[in-house]
Every structure is written in C-alpha cells, then in structure tokens.
Amino acid sequence: MLPLKVKDRPIVCTLLAAGCCARCILRFCCIGLQSAYRQPYEDLAKELLAFASAEESDKSKDATDKEPTEDPPCKKMRLETEQSHTEGGDKAETSPAQAQTDPDSANSEVCVVCLGVLQHFCDKAFAKKVSEAVATERYQFDSLVLSVSLPAQLSVREHSIWLLVKKQVREKAMCLGKDDVIQVKEAFKWIMNGLVSQELSVPVLGKSLFEVSVGFTHPETDGDCHFLATTCSDCFKPAKNKLSVFTRMAVVKALEKISEENFRRQFPCPPGHPATRCTVQDTQCLHVSVFVAGRYNKFSRTLPQTPWVIDGERRMESSVEELITAPLLSSFRSEGFNFSSSGREDVDVRTLGNGRPFAVELLNPHRAQFSKEEIREMQKAINQSSDKIRVRDLQVVTRDAVAHMKEGEEEKTKSYGALIWTLRPIEKDDIEFINDIKELKIAQKTPLRVLHRRPLAVRQRVIHTMTARFLDTHHFHLNLRTQAGTYIKEFVHGDFGRTKPNLCELMKTDTDILELDVESVDVDWPPAIED
Amino acid sequence: MDGAEHKGVPSVIDRYFTRWYKTDLKGKPCEDHCILQHSNRICVITLAESHPILQEDKKIQRINYQISAGCSRLQNKVSGKSKRGGQFLTELAPLCRITSTDGEEYTIFSCIRGRLLEVNEDILSRPNLLLEKPSTEGYIAVILPKFEESKSITEGLLTRAEYEEVVLKRAGSNLQPC
Numbered sequence: 001m002l003p004l005k006v007k008d009r010p011i012v013c014t015l016l017a018a019g020c021c022a023r024c025i026l027r028f029c030c031i032g033l034q035s036a037y038r039q040p041y042e043d044l045a046k047e048l049l050a051f052a053s054a055e056e057s058d059k060s061k062d063a064t065d066k067e068p069t070e071d072p073p074c075k076k077m078r079l080e081t082e083q084s085h086t087e088g089g090d091k092a093e094t095s096p097a098q099a100q101t102d103p104d105s106a107n108s109e110v111c112v113v114c115l116g117v118l119q120h121f122c123d124k125a126f127a128k129k130v131s132e133a134v135a136t137e138r139y140q141f142d143s144l145v146l147s148v149s150l151p152a153q154l155s156v157r158e159h160s161i162w163l164l165v166k167k168q169v170r171e172k173a174m175c176l177g178k179d180d181v182i183q184v185k186e187a188f189k190w191i192m193n194g195l196v197s198q199e200l201s202v203p204v205l206g207k208s209l210f211e212v213s214v215g216f217t218h219p220e221t222d223g224d225c226h227f228l229a230t231t232c233s234d235c236f237k238p239a240k241n242k243l244s245v246f247t248r249m250a251v252v253k254a255l256e257k258i259s260e261e262n263f264r265r266q267f268p269c270p271p272g273h274p275a276t277r278c279t280v281q282d283t284q285c286l287h288v289s290v291f292v293a294g295r296y297n298k299f300s301r302t303l304p305q306t307p308w309v310i311d312g313e314r315r316m317e318s319s320v321e322e323l324i325t326a327p328l329l330s331s332f333r334s335e336g337f338n339f340s341s342s343g344r345e346d347v348d349v350r351t352l353g354n355g356r357p358f359a360v361e362l363l364n365p366h367r368a369q370f371s372k373e374e375i376r377e378m379q380k381a382i383n384q385s386s387d388k389i390r391v392r393d394l395q396v397v398t399r400d401a402v403a404h405m406k407e408g409e410e411e412k413t414k415s416y417g418a419l420i421w422t423l424r425p426i427e428k429d430d431i432e433f434i435n436d437i438k439e440l441k442i443a444q445k446t447p448l449r450v451l452h453r454r455p456l457a458v459r460q461r462v463i464h465t466m467t468a469r470f471l472d473t474h475h476f477h478l479n480l481r482t483q484a485g486t487y488i489k490e491f492v493h494g495d496f497g498r499t500k501p502n503l504c505e506l507m508k509t510d511t512d513i514l515e516l517d518v519e520s521v522d523v524d525w526p527p528a529i530e531d
Numbered sequence: 532m533d534g535a536e537h538k539g540v541p542s543v544i545d546r547y548f549t550r551w552y553k554t555d556l557k558g559k560p561c562e563d564h565c566i567l568q569h570s571n572r573i574c575v576i577t578l579a580e581s582h583p584i585l586q587e588d589k590k591i592q593r594i595n596y597q598i599s600a601g602c603s604r605l606q607n608k609v610s611g612k613s614k615r616g617g618q619f620l621t622e623l624a625p626l627c628r629i630t631s632t633d634g635e636e637y638t639i640f641s642c643i644r645g646r647l648l649e650v651n652e653d654i655l656s657r658p659n660l661l662l663e664k665p666s667t668e669g670y671i672a673v674i675l676p677k678f679e680e681s682k683s684i685t686e687g688l689l690t691r692a693e694y695e696e697v698v699l700k701r702a703g704s705n706l707q708p709c
C-alpha cells in the first residue's frame with residue numbers, strides 16, 4: 001500500500017503525464033518508505049495509476065483504498081509523445097487531459113528523469129548480473145558498499161522535473177524543499193542493497209572496505225548539459241584526468257546558480273522523452289589499500305632500491321623494491337603497489353645493521369586478511385627468493401603509521417661505514433686527528449650527481465663523530481655518525497669543492513670513497529617482531 | 532707519490548663523467564676547453580690541461596665573470612627542480628675572462644648549449660685553484676643542457692682520444708708551439 005496522500009494526487013498526475021516512472025514519482029512525492037520502492041515495478045506502476053485515476057471527490061480517504069472508477073480525472077494519462085514535447089515548455093504539465101490511461105504507460109517508455117535506472121536496473125536480475133561480475137574477481141570480503149555513478153545530465157532532468165513539481169506545489173500553497181525529494185542513488189540502493197546482499201551472502205552496508213561500483217551512461221542525452229556551459233562558464237573548467245568538463249559536481253554547481261527563468265528558457269520542462277535506456281558500465285570492484293611495513297638489509301653493491309631506467313632502458317636486473325613486493329603482490333593478489341622508505345641508499349651502497357624501515361601500500365588487494373603466521377611465511381618467501389636482501393619485522397600497519405615513518409626523517413642520526421683512499425700515505429696523526437673531530441658543521445651544495453632532479457641549494461649538515469681505523473698506507477676504514485641527509489660520498493671527495501669542508505681539505509690530500517655501507521637508520525618504526 | 536697506483540679504481544671524474552674537448556676556441560691557438568659530462572647530463576666546464584694558462588706557467592691577475600656591461604654570470608640564480616631563471620647559454624657564450632700577470636686575456640666559453648646553474652666563485656678569492664686543480668676545484672661553471680639536447684650537445688666536441696691526437700700533432704709541428 002502506498003503512503004500517498006490526496007494532496008499528492010495532482011503531482012502524481014503531472015509526473016505521469018510528464019513521463020516519469022513510478023519510482024521517480026514516489027521520489028518526488030518525498031516518500032521515504034523504503035519498502036514502497038522495493039515492490040515489483042509493475043505492481044507499483046499499477047497501484048500508482050489506480051491512485052491517480054481515483055475520484056477527485058474522494059478527499060478524506062487515502063486514495064489507494066479505493067478501486068479506480070470508470071471515469072477518472074487523470075483519464076487521458078498517456079503521454080502525447082511526439083507533439084507535446086517538441087513544442088516544449090509547460091504543455092504536458094498544463095494539459096494532463098491529453099494523456100490517456102494505459103496500464104503500460106509508466107513502464108513501456110523510458111523514464112524522462114532516471115533514464116531507466118530505477119525502471120530496468122533495479123531488480124533481482126540486475127542484482128544477479130552485478131553479483132556475478134563481483135564473484136568472477138574472486139575477492140575476499142565480509143561486507144561491501146554499493147556505489148552508483150549516474151550520467152551528469154540526470155541532474156539537469158531532475159532539476160527540470162523539480163521546477164515542474166515546485167510550480168504545482170506552490171499553486172496549492174504547499175511547502176516542499178528540494179532536499180525532501182529522494183535521490184535516485186538513494187532509491188537505487190534501497191532496492192539493490194538487499195538484492196545484492198542476498199546474491200553474495202554478505203551484508204551490503206553504507207561503509208565497507210570493499211566497494212562495488214555500478215555505473216550508467218546515456219549517450220543519447222549527453223548534450224542535455226551543454227547549454228549550462230554557455231550560461232555558467234565558470235563552473236566548467238577543463239581539468240586534468242577528466243574526459244569531459246561536464247562532471248556531475250560541475251553540473252550540480254551550475255544548476256544551483258542558474259535562475260529558474262533562464263533554465264526554463266533553455267531546457268524543456270518537463271524534459272524530452274528518451275528513446276533508449278541507460279547503458280550499464282562494467283561493474284568495478286575496489287578493496288581499500290593494505291599497508292605492510294618492515295625493515296630491509298641490502299647486501300649488494302649492484303642492486304638499486306627501485307628499478308633503474310635510463311632512456312627507457314633497464315640498467316640493473318632487479319631492485320630492492322621488486323624483491324620485496326613480488327611475494328606480497330601474489331599473496332595479497334594486489335593490482336599494484338607504492339613503495340616508500342625512510343631515506344634511500346645508492347645502488348653501490350649496502351644497508352647493514354637493523355636495516356632500513358620501509359612500507360608498501362598494496363593497491364586493490366583481492367585478499368586482505370592474513371594471520372601473523374601467514375605474514376611470517378611471506379617474509380620467509382621474500383628472504384628465500386634472494387640473498388641480496390633480507391627483510392625483518394614484516395607486519396600489517398595502518399595508513400597513519402606509514403606517515404610516522406616519514407616524520408622527523410631529517411632530524412634522525414644515521415651511521416655509515418666507508419672505505420677511504422688517500423693520495424698521500426696515512427700517518428698515525430691522521431687517525432687521531434680524524435677521531436678528535438666532533439660535531440663538525442659542513443655546508444653542502446646539492447651534489448652534482450643529483451642536481452638534475454633537485455633544486456640547487458646549500459644545506460648545513462652536522463657530522464657528529466668520526467672513527468678511523470688504519471688498513472694500509474693508502475686506505476682506512478671510516479665510521480661516521482651524521483645528521484640524516486648528509487651526502488657522505490661528497491663529504492669525502494669534495495664534489496669539485498662544493499662540500500665544505502670536505503675530507504680532502506681536512507686531511508690536506510686527495511681522498512676518495514671506495515665503498516659505503518649504511519650501518520644503521522635510527523628510526524624506531526616499525527616495532528620489532530619476536531621470532 | 533705513488534698513491535694513485537694503490538687506489539686501483541678510477542677517479543671520481545672517470546667514474547661518473549665523460550670528458551669532451553673543444554680546441555683552439557674562436558681560432559685562438561691552444562685555447563682548449565674541457566667539458567665534463569655527468570651521466571645525469573649535467574656538464575662542468577673546465578680548462579683543458581693544454582690551455583696556455585696551464586702550459587706556460589702563468590700567474591693569474593684577475594678573473595672576471597662580468598662578461599659585458601649588462602651581464603654578469605655572478606648574477607645567475609636558479610630556483611626549483613626545473614632551475615627556473617638560469618641564464619641560457621649558446622656554444623659561444625662567454626663565461627668569464629681570465630687575465631694573466633703578463634697582460635694576456637683569455638675568454639672561457641660555454642662550449643655547449645644549456646642553462647647556467649652556477650659559476651665557481653671560489654676561484655675569485657683563490658685563483659690558484661685554477662692552476663692547481665683545473666679539472667676539479669678549479670672548475671669554471673656548471674651547465675644543464677636541455678633534456679632533449681643531452682645527446683646532441685656533444686656532437687661538435689672532441690673525444691678524449693681525438694683531443695690527445697690534436698695535442699700530439701701540435702707537439703710534432705713547430706708552427707704552433709703551445
């Protein structure tokens with residue numbers, strides 16, 4: 001039974017004549033009873049027609065209580081298709097008598113507002129189609145949120161019908177706000193959430209980590225929005241990554257600005273009749289990202305952190321990033337990833353000690369739930385795949401925790417080990433001299449080797465301590481504890497005198513760095529995991 | 532000193548840079564320049580070891596980055612990753628003029644097209660760097676060629692081998708003693 005009031009009857013008649021579908025009529029009557037939308041479309045259409053055809057005199061009772069009479073006031077409800085809307089304007093609205101009753105009228109033609117979305121894509125068959133598309137993707141999920149994207153012109157048509165309803169309401173001195181009208185999306189979900197839930201046997205909620213998107217387009221009426229561009233040009237600015245300027249947001253904004261008079265001059269009210277229904281886009285599934293963090297060691301001097309490509313050609317066959325993410329991608333059945341770390345080392349630099357913190361964002365993972373034991377197995381798989389790296393403390397973390405890793409990166413201390421060559425023979429005094437240097441302030445111009453991709457600047461850095469260990473006449477081992485962001489190689493060879501002071505200057509001879517290791521990265525994240 | 536032999540690895544320049552040369556700039560005999568091109572396309576302009584300043588035991592009187600009344604290379608400023616605002620140089624743009632104590636003046640040229648990133652101000656206060664470490668701390672300027680020109684800018688330059696050949700030929704001929 002429909003919760004329609006007698007006062008709704010003229011609106012129902014007007015909307016039927018305008019070519020609205022039964023569910024759109026409920027929407028514009030602000031019916032918030034979800035079950036009303038869920039009944040089979042044919043039943044609803046019949047009931048509405050019956051209501052519209054009921055005697056006008058029947059004022060005190062709910063119209064649906066009564067059987068339709070022989071001679072209803074909205075008798076000629078069937079729309080004059082061709083003539084009435086080519087003439088445009090308010091004709092259909094003002095002459096409902098031109099329409100005639102026809103049980104099929106509300107479902108044989110495509111709705112002028114929802115373009116068929118609430119007529120033809122709100123039933124068990126469509127829910128089945130969507131659910132099958134989800135099932136073939138083999139996601140692991142225990143709930144889902146259904147989202148729907150509608151063609152932008154649907155808002156223009158909605159506005160046109162709204163003006164029609166408003167006029168009628170005003171004439172009857174009734175009060176109605178646009179916000180009271182039920183949105184197409186809302187009605188769609190009221191009907192579809194339950195149906196999809198039944199098909200997939202999981203709850204369909206307002207919020208979920210797993211999103212299933214259904215999209216509709218309607219090429220036939222794409223031109224509906226175009227007049228808005230000339231009227232409200234400032235709402236339609238070309239944006240990157242957008243195929244059309246007529247986004248739903250831009251259209252809604254323009255509709256808020258345009259005057260009623262102006263709108264009516266440029267767009268038929270009610271809107272013209274479409275010949276076709278909406279086209280369904282492929283169902284899209286998206287699981288929110290999962291973040292995995294850990295620490296890695298790099299034992300190779302020929303392994304870059306990320307794939308190294310010059311002029312489109314691969315330089316090294318692998319990378320830390322690839323070695324770590326390959327097993328993760330296959331376990332999470334993820335579509336892609338973002339790798340980040342607390343700083344990075346050069347291809348020829350090893351990272352020893354406790355390793356360097358890293359985090360991987362796994363994009364659209366098809367499986368997202370793993371036990372601690374399973375994560376441990378993933379870590380094992382990474383470590384068995386190569387002896388060039390080693391991972392520890394692998395764990396699932398939150399997105400916020402990853403931001404933590406990047407915080408205060410600059411203030412941290414880093415420890416390095418380096419093999420140094422000197423031109424002149426090393427003397428005992430040299431070792432003592434170096435060991436005595438404390439809190440040395442240096443000024444580094446952006447090194448030439450990174451200057452092509454970083455701004456030119458002079459940065460002050462501090463070398464807290466240095467410890468030298470004699471190896472042979474021209475070589476010694478140097479341990480450095482420095483402020484993060486210090487370029488060690490440039491400190492040693494001087495970078496054309498662009499780091500000052502540098503080790504050449506301090507030792508008064510040419511010095512060069514032959515090997516470099518990161519001994520520790522003092523970031524206490526992610527937390528250690530017991531074995 | 533035999534340190535270099537103990538080292539067993541190439542120098543910083545040989546590890547990361549390719550040496551290119553331009554000889555007899557503007558037709559002036561032996562005024563050779565060296566262009567060190569990093570694998571990231573950045574170029575460092577230096578005097579070649581055969582340049583008269585280095586060969587004839589000169590002393591430096593003055594180095595001037597003011598190449599005309601309206602243009603000083605010291606005014607060059609770049610900002611951001613894209614190095615906005617840097618002076619754009621063509622092959623024969625002068626970088627600086629070096630005057631020796633015997634009154635000779637030598638102009639150092641860009642040799643390549645590109646954006647000027649920096650000039651070496653240290654040689655103004657310590658001109659001897661130019662004589663003692665001409666290919667490292669005594670460099671003249673750093674230039675960033677356009678990405679799309681990073682290959683073509685060296686087309687008119689000599690390789691190390693070609694340069695050595697030129698220098699060898701000079702030594703064999705008495706016409707142009709350097």
Ligand SMILES: [Zn+2]
Pocket residue numbers: 020021022023024111112113114115116117118119
């Ligand atoms: Zn509709």
